[in-house]
Amino acid sequence: MxxxxxxxxxxxxxxxxxxxxxxxxxxxxxxxxxxxxxxxxxxxxxxxxxxxxxxxxxxxxxxxxxxxxxxxxxxxxxxxxxxxxxxxxxxxxxxxxxxxxxxxxxxxxxxxxxxxxxxxxxxPLNSIMVLKDSGISRPSDLAGKKVGVTGIPFEEALFSAMLEYDGTKPENVTIVNVGFDLGPALLGGKVDAIVGAYWTHESIAMESQGYEISVLRMEDWGVPDFxxxxxxxxxxxxxxxxxxxxxxxxxxxxxxxxxxxxxxxxxxxxxxxxxxxxxxxxxxxxxxxxxxxxxxxxxxxxxxxxxxxxxxxxxxxxxxxxxxxxxxxxxxxxxxx
CATH class of the missing domain: 3.40.190.10 (Periplasmic binding protein-like II)
Structure with missing residues (x-):
């Protein structure tokens, strides 16, 4: 967050x-x-x-x-x-x-x-971010994938809610605590998606490095609109x-x-x-x-x-x-x- x-x-x-x-x-x-x-x-x-x-x-x-x-x-x-x-x-x-x-x-x-x-x-500005060419377009596409998180409990609860809203159990996703190196973890291929980055800031920073980013906004997938x-x-x-x-x-x-x-x-x-x-x-x-x-x-x-x-x-x-x-x-x- x-x-x-x-x-x-x-x-x-x-x-x-x-x-x-x-x-x-x-x-x-x-x-x-x-x-x-x-x-x-x-x-x-x-x-x-x-x-x-x-x-x-x-x-x-x-x-x-x-x-x-x-x-x-x-x-x-x-x-x-x-x-x-x-x-x-x-x-x-x-x-x-x-x-x-x-x-x-x-x-x-x-x-x-x-x-x-x-x-x-x-x-919310917090979101799920993936590389555009990953083929991931909704939370359920993350089943069997690795997702990088910061370790903040509130953010992980937000992510779990998005998965459940889209019909996927959280245990079907591998959570990787990457700390606050969210961008490098995604761009370096360590994970398939990240949670905890702002779609008004981090996505822009990654795109400025030549990567196309797709964003899944939280309020669109079952999270309260806070x-x-x-x-x-x-x-x-x-x-x-x-x-x-x-x-x-x-x-x-x-x-x-x-x-x-x-x-x-x-x-x-x-x-x-x-x-x-x-x-x-x-x-x-x-x-x-x-x-x-x-x-x-x-x-x-x-x-x-x-x-x-x-x-x-x-x-x-x-x-x-x-x-x-x-x-x-x-x-x-x-x-x-």
């Missing part, structure tokens, strides 16, 4: 470049009224991974002055360990963070007090600083709207802040992503109880989530207009 082709190598390189910047993270947000008297409210926004087109709306909001005109100074950064985003947000070290719908539910099962305040991507990425805040922030949350989200919505309306400019802004990323890849990626930010005319950030319930119930049925977790407590829509 979180990692894919060469992401570990790319992330290590990116972190080395970011070390001087990261030294300044970790500030707590001060009280809104006191901060306004001082002029500017400092905000930390922790990303789920290194900056890419998924995050372009944040950078557009920053570039176009939507944060500063709201008296916000937003530090957008990648944590040393992105898996800790929900912990640092829940503890108040970071004010907002980018995470995943399933991870929010799992965090709440562990008592981490975080909530989703906006859905960033309306559909929100891939969500924006999160702590319960404490939501209760004590609702004005700050609303102000930040309003500015962020403007940034994503502008990014969707002018994707090429959005990528150029993204690269301007992060010159180490692959511009050509992100241009192709944002063309796939932008329609998912506000599909079917819903505004950016929209999320509803039915989608949260469907995923929560499915995770409980698969033994991934404890029964006591209340999906209604995992998100709020009060700050989205």
């Amino acid at each position: 979180k990692f894919g082709v060469n992401r570990i190598i790319s992330f290590v390189v990116f972190i080395v470049l970011l070390l001087p910047v990261m030294a300044c993270d970790g500030q707590d947000v001060s009280d809104i009224e006191d901060s306004k008297e001082k002029g500017v409210i400092n905000i930390n926004l922790a990303l789920d991974w290194y900056p890419n087109s998924n995050h372009s709306g944040f950078y557009m909001a920053k570039e176009n002055g939507h944060y500063t005109e709201s008296d916000l100074s937003v530090d957008i950064f990648t944590p040393a360990n992105p898996e800790d985003v929900l912990k640092t947000v829940g503890a108040g070290k970071d004010d907002f963070g980018v995470s995943y719908q399933a991870e929010v539910l799992l965090a709440r099962a562990q008592g981490i007090p975080v909530k989703s305040i906006a859905a960033m991507v309306q559909h 929100y891939e990425l969500v924006l999160v805040a702590s319960e404490e922030t939501l209760q004590s600083k609702p004005g700050l949350v609303k102000t930040f989200l309003t500015a962020t919505q403007k940034g994503f709207s502008e990014a969707a309306n002018d994707p090429l400019k959005a990528v150029d802004v993204l690269v301007g802040f992060n010159p180490e990323i692959d511009r050509d890849l992100e241009i192709k990626g944002i063309d796939l992503l932008a329609p998912l930010w506000s599909e079917d005319d819903v505004v950016f950030g929209t999320q509803n109880s039915d989608r949260w319930k469907q995923l929560s119930d499915w995770m409980k049925e698969k033994g991934l989530l404890e029964d006591h977790v209340d999906h209604q407590e995992a998100f709020t829509s009060e700050f989205i207009e």
Whole structure:
């Protein structure tokens, strides 16, 4: 769900470049009224991974002055360990963070007090990927084949659901834990398919190397249609600083709207802040992503109880989530207009 082709190598390189910047993270947000008297409210926004087109709306909001005109100074950064985003947000070290719908539910099962305040991507990005010339066009074609996975239980449960939906038992497939070397495992012939890579990123990266890739999207094969990425805040922030949350989200919505309306400019802004990323890849990626930010005319950030319930119930049925977790407590829509 979180990692894919060469992401570990790319992330290590990116972190080395970011070390001087990261030294300044970790500030707590001060009280809104006191901060306004001082002029500017400092905000930390922790990303789920290194900056890419998924995050372009944040950078557009920053570039176009939507944060500063709201008296916000937003530090957008990648944590040393992105898996800790929900912990640092829940503890108040970071004010907002980018995470995943399933991870929010799992965090709440562990008592981490975080909530989703906006859905960033309306559909799953995780997928099954195969070489186009493999002849594999549906999950059942993977019977008797080798499939590379990262070892993340949630992803394996997603894959099993796709197989069962298409009439194939998971035991008919050989699972190979390739860690986060998904792309090399597929391109090198170690496996016949991979699960855990984004069809808006890794497929493009592999095709740029001269390989044709076919993608099987999860929601087409029996998996609940979940929100891939969500924006999160702590319960404490939501209760004590609702004005700050609303102000930040309003500015962020403007940034994503502008990014969707002018994707090429959005990528150029993204690269301007992060010159180490692959511009050509992100241009192709944002063309796939932008329609998912506000599909079917819903505004950016929209999320509803039915989608949260469907995923929560499915995770409980698969033994991934404890029964006591209340999906209604995992998100709020009060700050989205």
